Amino acid sequence: MEIGLVGLGQMGAAMARRILAASHGLRVWNRSEEKAAPLVASGAKAVKTPREAADGDLVISMLANDHAVEEVVLGADGIVAGLRGVHVSSSTISVELARKLTEAHPLGKLVSGCVFGRPAAAEDGKLFVVAAGDPAAVDECGPAFDAIGQRTFYVGPDPYMANLVKIIGNFMIATTIETLGEAFALARKNGVEASKLLEVLSGTLFGAPVVKTYGELIVSGVYDPPGFRLPLGLKDVKLVLAAGEASEVPLPLASLLRDQFLDALAHGGQDVDWAALAEVSARAAGLE
Amino acid sequence: MEIGLVGLGQMGAAMARRILAASHGLRVWNRSEEKAAPLVASGAKAVKTPREAADGDLVISMLANDHAVEEVVLGADGIVAGLRGVHVSSSTISVELARKLTEAHPLGKLVSGCVFGRPAAAEDGKLFVVAAGDPAAVDECGPAFDAIGQRTFYVGPDPYMANLVKIIGNFMIATTIETLGEAFALARKNGVEASKLLEVLSGTLFGAPVVKTYGELIVSGVYDPPGFRLPLGLKDVKLVLAAGEASEVPLPLASLLRDQFLDALAHGGQDVDWAALAEVSARAAGLE
């Protein structure tokens, strides 16, 4: 299959390596060209514009935010301008932009294929793919999804649906961090070790990867280097709030998270992992 | 081992059956005597007072709330009055009462042994036990804990510590319900099926029993008969808030839960499962 990949950040590059490993043809594009070099050494072809990257069976975009997606997808030399097959949008973007992208694509040719998993999972092809769009188009993406992920979930016929599920997932991670932050603050101030509490939680009803991963980060108190930066967490909570606002859905948990994120940022949370959100609860409780 | 069991509700009776099955001697007491009959038929001895039930190697109490515990443990014919060995307090009670009980017991003779798990798990001896108290006393409880549970967690030397962990656990279940409620409301109002969202959540980062159990309940929309009644959920959130207040720990999530519980109660939530808390978010979003 001839696949294009637009956006070679940490996740995009890992996905590119998986696609090459699966023996697909790959054309890559990135704003700063040097990121393409190692992939070219492994057999990819570097192209000059997103438009050229789109000139294959499938093109995947994996970009930082709404602004980058608008430019790279809808610009004069953008993906839509050159689209020959299906465009898989994997970026975490707003529901609003996803709807706008759908309008701008030929009917049925946009698939939202959002992914869950940290970069390490991407390297191992162990991402989870959440896909939405025209069923036939999603079927065409099968080989690509198989290359990058361990399992694909189909959530509906309109592409924005996958974007919504993606940001809901991130909202739920942030809620888990906040919950652990409050629980650990209460435990610690009452003389119970956070690690003991976490052991019980993980070992009983709350044995999900998210509790273990973030619980251990918070117990360690080491938030640097960040796996996912705190301001990005705020960005995603705001995407959820925006989706709620557009559809008139109050989301008091998301509102609370937003305020806690701002508190964290006002106390030096710019460059740390978003697990540091838990420090807000500790500080409010007067813990050092 | 000669064990007493005080309080033969759904959980207490299941624990009693496990203890008999493990070939321990068992003396039982319950406020309404007829609950003891089937256990007596299986070999237990019914006694007239909690005081008599305490006249063995170990006595376990499993009661409904603070009020019942105060009476049955500290009353004239209560457990403390007759205590010969160790008293395992398994009731979900306030941290404040746990501290008061500790004062009222001979030094080291109170163990808080709280349990996680639904009644069905108790029947199978699959509860999780969270224990706190004097290490030697907790050791003495080993045979009893092995009879009722699949694993015991030791969380600290002061009995109230297990009670705190227990109510934090219930707080986290309630938070999970609230999170799912908001997430499903947002998904549904945007045309995404809640069952699809749940499939993604359970299949990726949120694969904990609590997400699966409560997610399925909310997707079904059937909250009757209740596994755990909604007003009891409010009671436990209030125990967490009280613990937070006593130790000056703000818990904005718990506060939010309290308000949502009241909204649920104001809309007929008296006799339903606490998963119905999710309906509050749906109603606020104007969903039917």
Add this chain to the structure above:
Amino acid sequence: MEIGLVGLGQMGAAMARRILAASHGLRVWNRSEEKAAPLVASGAKAVKTPREAADGDLVISMLANDHAVEEVVLGADGIVAGLRGVHVSSSTISVELARKLTEAHPLGKLVSGCVFGRPAAAEDGKLFVVAAGDPAAVDECGPAFDAIGQRTFYVGPDPYMANLVKIIGNFMIATTIETLGEAFALARKNGVEASKLLEVLSGTLFGAPVVKTYGELIVSGVYDPPGFRLPLGLKDVKLVLAAGEASEVPLPLASLLRDQFLDALAHGGQDVDWAALAEVSARAAGLE
């Protein structure tokens, strides 16, 4: 008129002086007897028990909290035991206790007569009285209310109604403080002087005494000595939350206040004026 006054704290003593000034007969009782001395010097008669204080046309109680009221009103030598006329309960108590007191009094003989105003206003007879109870009984209180207050509001036939209005008033003061705290934090962090903002607010739509009084306190940043201690503010917010809970009324603002109070207490707020609640918002914003 022969009036008894039970409870000679700052407010009670001021009310006693106004009653003497209005030429009524006055019998006084206080737990610690020395508080009665200056009033006896002005013509009051000190009695040994609340029961004796109640042996006149009218007895007013002004006590610190539910616990004190239960003892002094319902105890063996309490007010109800000796009540000859009408009992005016002026203490800030829970709705629940107010209902219980109503049950314990002869029909129609309890009037809740709560007061708004700082001690200085009490000295000048400038309190506002919020009264509820049997209309005829409230009428009998006229001369006493005229002595202590500038205006009486009648809010309903059941005594607890005045207690509810009183705690709602205190809830609204706390909300005002919180609102000013957030507004000032936002202004200050954006380079706008809080005093300028307050000048606009007071001079336009928000020209209520409560905005001016608490706004100036917060602008000054001086919370010591306290006019009304912060923990008492939390106590009253909890009374509102309890009333909301008993009647299944979610009160998200009151819940928010509760958490902010706890944050304040966790940061040394024990002995300051409740206007210091505003510091919580400043701290969350990273202001010094």
Add this chain to the structure above:
Amino acid sequence: MEIGLVGLGQMGAAMARRILAASHGLRVWNRSEEKAAPLVASGAKAVKTPREAADGDLVISMLANDHAVEEVVLGADGIVAGLRGVHVSSSTISVELARKLTEAHPLGKLVSGCVFGRPAAAEDGKLFVVAAGDPAAVDECGPAFDAIGQRTFYVGPDPYMANLVKIIGNFMIATTIETLGEAFALARKNGVEASKLLEVLSGTLFGAPVVKTYGELIVSGVYDPPGFRLPLGLKDVKLVLAAGEASEVPLPLASLLRDQFLDALAHGGQDVDWAALAEVSARAAGLE
């Protein structure tokens, strides 16, 4: 003085009439031209572009939102393109846009002159003006401010400061509505008439116009026709949240308001007065 007025909505038109009444020369512009006719009949001169309106001693803009302001002020035929004197921006806009406008104006020539007051007050010249900007430029606006308002507050040298104070004012009105909504819900569900409660509040510590105005609206339960439409209230709360976010200031009250506004919108609140926010609390409490 030769004054331009751009934007002839309800407020802008009332301000125009006051300026004419004060014998200033007035040139007016509005997107839909017919709104200018009655003013021309009273002596104003209609111009074709905002640019022409700016060709006098002073030009005032009073527009609906950020979008309109950007176009009308910064567009090719906009105010800045033709500015000869001082531009008074009276629109309720974001702090971010106010900063951008300041950059786009000649140094010191932008004054933010926000107003408080309903349209009826504008007709009577009884608005309150909150001004910020270069002191000399603000002085030049004196005659215009005197024509439209009863009092001018100067809040700082940077124009955005007045915009911030304006949106904080609207945030505080919304908070007042929410507070009254919760208080009335609690009172009503406990049998206390909301009108009685309002009488006490207005007559004692909360005697501000905002409490009286909105309290009476809520007691009446009549929200149509709207004085200020509910969605505009949400818009302003969002401006406050945006200002808080940009400066890292958590604003939990504003977050709560946002959710309550969404609840109101999800229940038909599109075309009613924002006092209808109080219905959200009533509904949550199960009141019909």
